[in-house]
Amino acid sequence: MKLDRLLAITMMLLNQPRVSATDLAKRFEVSLRTIYRDMDAINQAGIPIVSFAGSEGGYEIMQGYRLEKQVLSLEDFSSICSALRGVRSATDHLEIDRLIERIGALMPGQKTARNQTYVDLDFKPAPNDKAHMGPIHQAIKDRQYVSFTYLDNKGTETERKLEPMGLFLKGYTWYLYGYCLTRMDIRIFRLSRIGDLKILTEHFVRRDFTLQDVEEQFMSRVDFKKLQVVLIFQPEIKTRVRDEFGFDQMIVSPDGTLSLTTYFSSMERAIQKILSYGCMVKVLEPPELISNIQHHIQMMAQLYER
Numbered sequence: 001m002k003l004d005r006l007l008a009i010t011m012m013l014l015n016q017p018r019v020s021a022t023d024l025a026k027r028f029e030v031s032l033r034t035i036y037r038d039m040d041a042i043n044q045a046g047i048p049i050v051s052f053a054g055s056e057g058g059y060e061i062m063q064g065y066r067l068e069k070q071v072l073s074l075e076d077f078s079s080i081c082s083a084l085r086g087v088r089s090a091t092d093h094l095e096i097d098r099l100i101e102r103i104g105a106l107m108p109g110q111k112t113a114r115n116q117t118y119v120d121l122d123f124k125p126a127p128n129d130k131a132h133m134g135p136i137h138q139a140i141k142d143r144q145y146v147s148f149t150y151l152d153n154k155g156t157e158t159e160r161k162l163e164p165m166g167l168f169l170k171g172y173t174w175y176l177y178g179y180c181l182t183r184m185d186i187r188i189f190r191l192s193r194i195g196d197l198k199i200l201t202e203h204f205v206r207r208d209f210t211l212q213d214v215e216e217q218f219m220s221r222v223d224f225k226k227l228q229v230v231l232i233f234q235p236e237i238k239t240r241v242r243d244e245f246g247f248d249q250m251i252v253s254p255d256g257t258l259s260l261t262t263y264f265s266s267m268e269r270a271i272q273k274i275l276s277y278g279c280m281v282k283v284l285e286p287p288e289l290i291s292n293i294q295h296h297i298q299m300m301a302q303l304y305e306r
Contacts (some may be wrong), residue, residue: 003083004099005030006038010047013061020058029141031208125174129191133167135199136176140164145181145200151193153268158182160189163204166211167191177214179207186214225263227270230285233258237280259284271296 005028012019012027021035028035039059043049048062084096125133139146147161163179173190180187186209233241235256242250251259264270271292274281283290 003080004095006041006045007099009038010042013049013059016060018052018056018058018060023058029143029206031206033208034210037210123169126192129174132191132194132197133174135197136164136167139199140166143203143206145202145204146197147200148197149195150189151195160187161200162187162189163207165206165209165214168211177211179209186217188214188218224265227264227267227289228261228286229264229270229274229283229289230261231259231274232282232284233260233277234280237277240277267292 008028009024012024021032021039024035024038025032039049039051049059050062051057051059084099124130136146143163145161146164147159149157150160151157159182161181162176163181164176165178166176168175168177173192176189176191176194177186178189179185235258238256238258241258241260245260245262249260249262253259264273267289270289274283274289274293275296283293
């Protein structure tokens with residue numbers, strides 16, 4: 001995890017006169033590119049890092065600089081521990097408990113800080129996802145191939161072999177990303193759609209990709225404003241509408257109905273979302289979406305006529 005790695009790198013730089021980027025990459029099993037980014041992040045956090053070229057080169061903290069314990073307040077410490085406990089709830093990894101203890105050793109009044117939590121983060125996944133997370137996380141650390149069946153959003157099931165690179169949480173959903181040997185490209189997989197997971201004995205050399213690279217690639221492929229839709233909702237579901245669409249773009253009519261303009265990345269996603277509201281929503285625009293909704297309603301009616 002990045003936070004764990006940044007803290008460990010900082011502690012190494014505090015305790016050693018100079019550390020090379022190659023040694024850091026080997027120690028933390030990441031690419032040189034990732035180490036360069038980590039150094040930039042540490043610099044931006046206010047800890048001055050100096051780099052030296054040549055065979056004896058490497059990184060060290062600027063001479064005369066000292067990282068005092070008081071650089072983090074008790075409130076800062078509480079926030080860090082809350083985030084780490086959130087990750088702990090998802091992974092059940094005992095090393096996170098040890099990390100919290102190590103951070104606590106740096107802080108005065110650590111007993112008070114550990115128990116003083118302003119925000120409680122619970123990233124606990126669904127049981128099926130959690131069963132996959134432990135083995136996948138270990139495969140990522142050990143750089144072992146994994147194989148599984150994957151069910152896409154159209155119901156098509158395929159066999160996949162993957163170089164797993166990382167797990168991430170987005171929109172309350174856990175995902176795995178890595179290099180798919182079936183598609184010969186970087187891919188993202190929703191954990192809940194993975195079945196028959198196997199950790200293979202073969203090892204791979206990690207490719208120079210980060211989660212940021214994957215997200216940029218994904219965002220460039222998807223047009224989240226592909227389909228503009230105008231909807232009108234019944235007053236009874238005002239709470240759900242506000243939860244899912246927010247307050248700003250909503251117009252409340254005198255009769256209590258709520259109208260809004262929103263966007264979807266595809267016709268399929270729009271139909272799926274709108275039908276989940278049942279008879280509590282009506283589509284005003286566009287015409288092609290109205291036709292598709294009518295068709296789906298007719299197909300549903302035919303199921304019950306039989």
